Amino acid sequence: MSKWQDLMPSAELVVGQVMAISWQGEDLLLYRTAQGECRALNAYCPHMGNYMPSGLAPGQSISALLRDSEIHCPFHGWSFDGLGRCTHIPAGQRVPPAVRKGQPVARCWPLRESGGQIQIAPV
Ligand code: FES
Numbered sequence: 001m002s003k004w005q006d007l008m009p010s011a012e013l014v015v016g017q018v019m020a021i022s023w024q025g026e027d028l029l030l031y032r033t034a035q036g037e038c039r040a041l042n043a044y045c046p047h048m049g050n051y052m053p054s055g056l057a058p059g060q061s062i063s064a065l066l067r068d069s070e071i072h073c074p075f076h077g078w079s080f081d082g083l084g085r086c087t088h089i090p091a092g093q094r095v096p097p098a099v100r101k102g103q104p105v106a107r108c109w110p111l112r113e114s115g116g117q118i119q120i121a122p123v
Helices: none
Strands: 005-009 018-023 026-032 038-042 070-072 086-088 111-114 117-120
Touching: 038 111, 070 086
Parallel strands: none
Antiparallel strands: 005 117, 018 026, 026 038, 111 117
């Protein structure tokens, strides 16, 4: 049996869009970059554990979390790439050793597109 599971039709996630979804008890940010790649990142920020969409201003679209193909946490400005690495911490904040070493700090899930579906694999 394939480890890949259908998540949603590919056409339902357009470039620049971010969706908050639940999958197997996990809260994910599912998004499509400007390059057309689909990615899935834990919706809770590894900095202080905040649910990132809840830091948006009232009325602000969840897609505002996506900047230059990276997820930007609205609480303290950390940014994360598609591999879960923190790519930016604003000046004056402590930089954890894992970030300094370029190691992943946010959980990500493998995605692929096949047969018109976005598919996800457990990690
Ligand atoms: S909680 Fe996300 S940057 Fe602090």
